[in-house]
Amino acid sequence: MSTADAPTRQPAPSGGAGDERLVHRSLARRLMSRPELGSVVGAIAVFVLFSLVAEPFLRPASLSTVLYASSTIGIMAVPVALLMIGGEFDLSAGVMVVSSALISSMFSYQMTANTWVGVGVSLLVTLAIGVLNGVLLTRTKLPSFVITLGTFFMLTGLNLGFTKLISGTVSTKSIADMEGFDSARAVFASHLTIGGVDIQITIVWWLVLVALATWILLRTRAGNWIFAVGGNADAARAVGVPVTRTRIGLYMGVAFAAWISGQHLLFSYDAIQSGDGVGNEFLYIIAAAVGGCLMTGGFGSAIGAAVGAFIFGMASKGIVYAQWNPDWYKFFLGGMLLLATLLNAWVRKRAEDKS
Numbered sequence: 001m002s003t004a005d006a007p008t009r010q011p012a013p014s015g016g017a018g019d020e021r022l023v024h025r026s027l028a029r030r031l032m033s034r035p036e037l038g039s040v041v042g043a044i045a046v047f048v049l050f051s052l053v054a055e056p057f058l059r060p061a062s063l064s065t066v067l068y069a070s071s072t073i074g075i076m077a078v079p080v081a082l083l084m085i086g087g088e089f090d091l092s093a094g095v096m097v098v099s100s101a102l103i104s105s106m107f108s109y110q111m112t113a114n115t116w117v118g119v120g121v122s123l124l125v126t127l128a129i130g131v132l133n134g135v136l137l138t139r140t141k142l143p144s145f146v147i148t149l150g151t152f153f154m155l156t157g158l159n160l161g162f163t164k165l166i167s168g169t170v171s172t173k174s175i176a177d178m179e180g181f182d183s184a185r186a187v188f189a190s191h192l193t194i195g196g197v198d199i200q201i202t203i204v205w206w207l208v209l210v211a212l213a214t215w216i217l218l219r220t221r222a223g224n225w226i227f228a229v230g231g232n233a234d235a236a237r238a239v240g241v242p243v244t245r246t247r248i249g250l251y252m253g254v255a256f257a258a259w260i261s262g263q264h265l266l267f268s269y270d271a272i273q274s275g276d277g278v279g280n281e282f283l284y285i286i287a288a289a290v291g292g293c294l295m296t297g298g299f300g301s302a303i304g305a306a307v308g309a310f311i312f313g314m315a316s317k318g319i320v321y322a323q324w325n326p327d328w329y330k331f332f333l334g335g336m337l338l339l340a341t342l343l344n345a346w347v348r349k350r351a352e353d354k355s
Contacts, residue, residue: 034301036303039291039304039308041343043310047314054321055321060196066314068203069316070206071205073284074287074309076257076280077308078210079257080284080305081291084288084293084297084300086247087230088247092152093258093281094283095152098277099129100258101263103125104118104119106172108175119184123256129151131248133148138248159274175266176270188260188264188266189202201264206306209257210302214301217301230296231298231299286312286333287311290307290336291305291306292304292340312333
């Protein structure tokens with residue numbers, strides 16, 4: 001059985017015939033139980049499609065661009081996937097990325113401090129926003145949709161209001177000439193050259209987060225807690241799962257990824273537009289859903305979310321390479337969400353029927 005099934009597993013009767021641990025399952029049945037199955041099939045289909053219709057798509061430089069586009073979505077999609085497995089949403093994730101960048105930039109500029117000081121302050125404030133979301137959710141018992149929709153609008157207003165108040169415009173001042181900028185850029189916005197191809201550092205961050213999240217889900221007690229809370233929070237609480245702590249931790253995970261993404265934006269472009277980020281939260285949720293995370297919680301994987309992000313990275317750049325009208329990208333997003341939701345529901349049903 002997969003970890004995703006652990007919270008709902010029922011004890012089998014004694015004796016080898018009834019013990020599910022002794023039942024051999026075929027490779028096909030094990031694959032059918034994996035939440036990322038649908039996204040892998042979709043990724044193969046999208047890759048083949050653009051390989052056939054867009055000749056530049058298979059060039060190493062083009063694939064590097066695709067991976068970079070995927071990583072900018074995937075860094076956030078991974079913790080959002082864990083949050084969805086835990087049965088919750090975060091509609092403030094997109095603007096939180098911009099908030100993180102704004103805090104780092106404005107603090108460093110106004111205090112004429114080393115940029116690493118601003119980076120550190122940004123981390124603390126961004127994590128505090130994650131804690132706020134989690135505490136409000138657990139204390140008020142309101143749906144996460146309502147809580148995070150409220151923080152979405154609050155952060156959107158704060159981003160615009162504070163930036164105009166401090167800088168007089170809707171963008172921050174450049175901090176490229178400040179102490180510590182080059183070393184911070186090396187961490188958050190540099191690139192590596194592998195085989196003559198430039199690889200953005202965000203791809204490394206993305207892969208590290210996927211590996212860490214997968215380890216948490218499949219190899220730690222916290223992973224079992226996440227699945228249990230998403231499957232049935234009341235039942236999980238009854239057997240001793242720290243539901244409140246788990247939910248707050250999940251929101252802090254989203255905030256941490258938002259901090260990484262925000263610093264990447266800042267040190268890539270030197271300055272930040274305060275109105276950016278609105279709508280990106282839907283990309284993260286869609287990537288996680290396409291990757292096999294159920295909207296109802298209790299099922300999904302970090303790897304699936306990474307594959308979902310890769311699908312949208314391929315689509316966003318593949319449409320350009322194929323010289324199609326980019327307006328079709330939004331249609332593609334909606335279509336993939338519907339198809340993935342239907343496929344995931346079918347896979348989940350088949351897995352439950354065969355368990």
